[in-house]
Amino acid sequence: MTAIVLVMTILIRRSSGQLLKLPKNKKSLTLRIDDIPADYIDILDHNLESIVKEVLNLWGDADKVVRCSLVRYGNDSLCATISIITLLSVDDLSAQLGRAGNSYPYSFTCKFEGIILLYEDENGVDVDIIVVTGLGGYALGSWKSPNSDDVWLRDFLPKDVPNIRVLLYGYDTTLPGSLLKQSIGDLGGALLEQINAYRARDKTSHRPIIFIGYSLGGLLIKEMLIRVRRKRSDEDAILSNASYGILFFGVPNLSLRNDQLRTLVRVAVTNEDNIPLNRDYSGLVKYSSRSQGDYTVVRERLRRLIDKAKQEVATRFAEYNLYQPQSEITQACLRSLAFDDMDGRQNKIAAAAKDICKWLLSHETLVQWTRQYRGLLWIKGKPGSGKLTLLKFALCEVPAYYGADTLVFSFFFHGRGYELQRNLLGLFRSILYQLLSCVPGALRDLIDEFEAKRKSVGEPGEKWQWHLQQLQAFLASSLPRILKRFPVIVFIDALDECGEQPAVELIGYLKDLLLGLPLTNSRFGIFFSCRYYPIVELDSGSTILLDTENNADITTYIQTRFSGSYTDAQIQSIISDSAQGVFMWAHFVVERVLQLKRQGESRGKIKTEIKRTPQTLDDLYHGLIQGVENRSDALRLMQWICFSIRPLTTDELQWAMAVQPDRTHKSLEECQHSEDFIADENVDRRIKTLSCGLAEIVASTTAPVVQFIHQTVQAGGPVKISLAALCHNVMGVSREVGRGSRNISERSSGSAWMVDRAPR
Template sequence: MTFQGTVEVKKHRHLLLESLKFEKIDSRHDNIKKAHAKTCQWLMQHPDYADWQDVQKFGEHHGILWISGKPGAGKSTIMKFAVSQASQHGQGTVISFFFNARGEDLEKTVLGLYRSLLYQLLKNIPDLQSVLDDQSAPPLGKDMTCSWSPHKLKSLLLKVIEQLGTHRVTCFIDALDECAEKEVREMLSFFEELGECAASSKTLLYACFSSRHYPHVHIDHGLKLTLEAQAGHAKDLEDYVRTKLKNEDGESPQTMEIVEEIIRKASGVFMWVVLVIDILNREFQKGRMFAVRQRLATIPERLSDLFRDMLVRDNENMDDFRLCIQWVLYSRRPLKRREYYFAMVSGLYPERLEHQCAEKISEEAMDRFVIDSSKGLAETTATPETTDMEPTVQFIHESVRDFLLKDNGIQVIWPEAAPDFEATSNEKLKSCCSSFIKITDLGLLSLFDRVPKPLSKALKLGKAPLLRRELTKGYPFAEYAIRNLFHHADHAAGSTPQIDFMTDFSSTDRADWIVIYNVLQKYEKRRLHETVSLLCILAIHNSACLIRQYLHHDLQERWPRSWPTMENYCTPLHAAIFEDSEDAAVALLSRNGKYLHKVLPGLANEGVDVDHSDSKGRTALLLAAEKGQDRVVKKDPRNLEVAVAKNFVSASRLLLKSGAHVSGDSLRFAVRKSRREMVEILLDGDTDVNSSDERGYTALHLAAELNLEAIAQILLEKGANVQKQDESGRSPLCVASAKGNLSLADVLILGGADVNRADSGGHNALWRAVWSGHVMMAKLLLVNGADIHCAYAGGQTLLHIATQRRKHSVAGMLLAHGARVNQGDQNGRTPLHYAQYSVMFMKKLINNGADVNSRDDTG
């Protein structure tokens, strides 16, 4: 490769690596408070933790440690401590991920987990970044981002583990209960696969998980540690209480009795202790020594009951508290500190907004307001000094959300509002957004004095960054308010009709909203025409409930009969489909559940022109077909081939019922596009499941190549020939083996595939697995009867091939399964002759019995 080529490869790798990162990749870890002095130390000496670290006992626990505990027990704190200790004491490469149910999507899904772990591994071990050259890595978009999927990330993680060799990796994953249960179960299954892969390549992979006691997740191997049952944890609680309790009597018998009672009632829950110490210290500070014991006796033992007790006793500033809870529970994303402050002012004192925006409010004042308005149940998160991320406002612990939503906390605090609390809360948040937008629009007038008129001209002249910077600086809540006004209105619509809101917006507020919206858009193609209709705006924001109310009440707007020229938003239906607002698109096409393409004449009066084309000549329905939105497209295509190509599921089913013939091409097309439902529909027709293309590829060959396990199972159940060979003599199992598609190969073997069947070149599935370096695939084939001693072209054995291709993990596995280390090829050369490029691997062969005195035919 040329120097220029090398530079381009490195640049491409760097861009892919950076695309794995996301803004709050370490947010939860950074926000967990550091362990109190001298606490958590016991974990390092705990027998289970020591056994987990002991290499000699790795075979017993498979590198798995599970720490479980009650909500608020301090699991995240001890996990952060464990990560720090592992990093400091040379436990190989240390990677971690802390799930965060209060965060954004990537903070609470396995997609974020896999991105984070892969990023950390490649960042810490740069030599492994070559895996990003693999075809399974997604392409870079124009904006240098990638569409990462869990499947692609898992594939790359497996390749990384395969290449680690004898390296040691320690992985900590906290708060599994803050991720969807189904995702957690799939993730644990994947970690078992990672563990098997690591074992084959002699990698030591340690994984420490933490979660609540529920949901229960079974693991076959591993050590388990219950946090609140540990003596060391109880001692930590006692030390914390002694340190934090502001009692002048020090170690007096009365004080020790109080300490013991706190520990007893806490039942191992650190969060309970923190809250109770604060309550008792208020009594101490008032000099009410006599009242402390009595107050402690009245404090409930359950954490949720403690929250209830705190709120029932404190009735001050309840309007502040209610709005705080509404924002933290129902904001579309966690609000930044300044956003929260002005969002609260918008709802509590809208008449003071203009004055407050002009004042400089200190961060300390805002932090105090967060604590006061939330009654101590919310906090401003910490952010690393090395970043410019602004702190966000979140609950102090996930148990607060549990209390409010799962333990009927809202019913207790606001019994009159509980039935529709979410909808009425969104109505209030909509009102806050609307109030702030009005004051923001007034503020923009002063900004316009600095830029050319009209605004559209200023934006085209590159003034948008200046305006955007000034706007967000002077009006911190503007961006959230503009982007989420319709989100909150839509979520309120189920309880509060939004007709008046939409009418007022269309007649008086729309122009102002469009101005601010356009200033906030970085890209010109996303800016809206000044005459864009409300219906189009609702479509862009996927406001399906609002659209249904709009159509039901026949709200009419006065907009041009010929739509403004906007590449992506030429009609509301185009806008909905382009923005992937599928709910909005369906709402535009339906009324009372009946699709309006049956009554096209009425659509024109409602601004929904199904046949209107965009600048690229695409009707909205054609655009929907290209984007795979089957719910939107319900028109019957002219034939089954088009229906399959466009994935019109309902239409395909209807055509088959009408007797349409299914070609093999249609079946293979559906398989190639991974359309399981379509495959099932076609197989219910008269298609030949074993028909092949010009290469001899059947639908099962394609499923094997693309790792479509579920589809392969369906094909086998419908009679697919598992032994059928293509033009090169390759069976589906050979294809799956070459690709390393392990689970698919397992399905084929269970379906009767011959593991030793060779292709036209004499190569069987095991040869292809070894050639490609797929350790687990080779192991699976051997376990199912593949011949490890078979000789191939030139008399080479599998061990020759693995050695020659430098697939050391595969070679090690073959040796472990009894491969003949001294068998020669047709020239008398043993694997040791092939291994001269690596002293370390030669030593490995010799340690496994290789004859150092063996000579080939040339002597």
């Protein structure tokens, strides 16, 4: 429903541009005419002339009617404003016009209360200007020229500043001591309700607002904005975002000299931008012409505010629409996307040591990537070269270089983790979980789909599951909305750990996503890390080869580890040169050197040990496992860790290690008290000993789990070689472990989980 107001002026003996000369004791009054039927427009001027001629005590003739603007209220009524020169008081004039126009469907009033539409550009409106008058003032008369009926807000400003709507707010401006019992808070609250109701009715709530306040009117605006900032309702939050600028004329702040006014005012606002005008107090808002100097100052200030408001408020609402409050449905949807240990790998990564990885921030490839509006950046490196540490460093540091307000989302594939930690479904569930937590308004379609499925099918996880293609579509549809307001970076670590074919599919999806995104002012970048193999074809984006860039970091790491305990520069140099860009190799050698140093070995022996250390991680792991003493237990530990369909908890591994094919335990209690059962206090030490330091206990969301220390251990080479060597020396153990676990499970239902997870 649109709103149009008719503002009319009846000029008495006034030609265009001629100043109005009033007879002695007569004055010009402005009245409102409401309830004008829309189909009376053609005869409205004639009817008003007839009514005015019947009113006594009007000065001169009133046969010339000039229409200033036309605006409609609703579908079938209009409102007019007329100015008349008369000896009558405003109340008498209203009464006489009412009697004279009794046969017409009009109502006359001199009271300008509530929101009154003064002007609206027929070519479209970009900004609302809401005007509030001051003490003892008149909603329209306060802004009228002292020499004519011109009102600069209606007659000057629309000609100088297009695409605006001017709204007057009228209220009882009587000072305390009269019948007025309202406080400044009451008046400000009433203004807030009036603005919200008016703009909601004509569906312009998101339109930018510039406020103009004179005297007490400025205090009402302040009080109203204070209430709005509390955001007690959605309407208040919307008004807060729409309110951009304020122009105050003579608004009292810290030094209120009027004793009566002090009873109204409780809050003062400082730090205003003061603009001096060469006018007395009442003349601050009264201008005679468009060329008057003070008017031009005010006009330009308003013009600047309006130009800025259009862009800024649009940005605010783009952000507001994204940051919708999380409802119960949104919370339930988040729970359906979440999964165990979703952030586990990222949270377990230690931050890079001091001065490590900082080279990345000045690397030319990264700098160029941060300037691209749509870009892929690959960090490629050998196994164990420090890709994970570098990506976490980038996750913390790069967004600041990418742009202000950058939204950051990430996923760390975990080949040794749960299934959803190592597949594409887990990636998209995690990314959409982060999006929905951060900008829920961008994923209305996801929430709607969730709500519809929950009503028609049942609860997620029990009756239905999210599918990969669904989630990919939701991500693609949400990004354009987000990029209207924010730049975005997505970090993805260890792409190779999801498998070659899934990785290729993901790369294809992301390429299409980048190509399909509309151009916006916000940038979107994807930051990958992966090995050279199995992800071989990387024909898009920019690439940084980590193992050719991290030599200084490895040297820094070695120096830090040896600091205070071993300062042999030559030994440090040998390790650094031999590492060939592989952090993991340097780590093992440093720990071995420190062990030899504690044992009192000579410098020559240490150098020999370093040179004898295999150069590849596969050979290094193989050598470590070859030296294990208890090969049977070591084999069983490796098999359970390697072949479990999910990471085993320490409690589960304790039971698994107690399973022996040649034992005849008849109950769990008997098994728990056997010599094969690892006591709680010995679990950590036993795992490290049997795995030669290649396995560790890590925290998880439910219970500590046992994993290999690095994906290079799990990846195949070291484990396959080591297990083959151990199996050669321990005949048939791998087959018997499975059979032994069945023996235990058959005797106790409490350990039935072993059947599905026993190595075959």
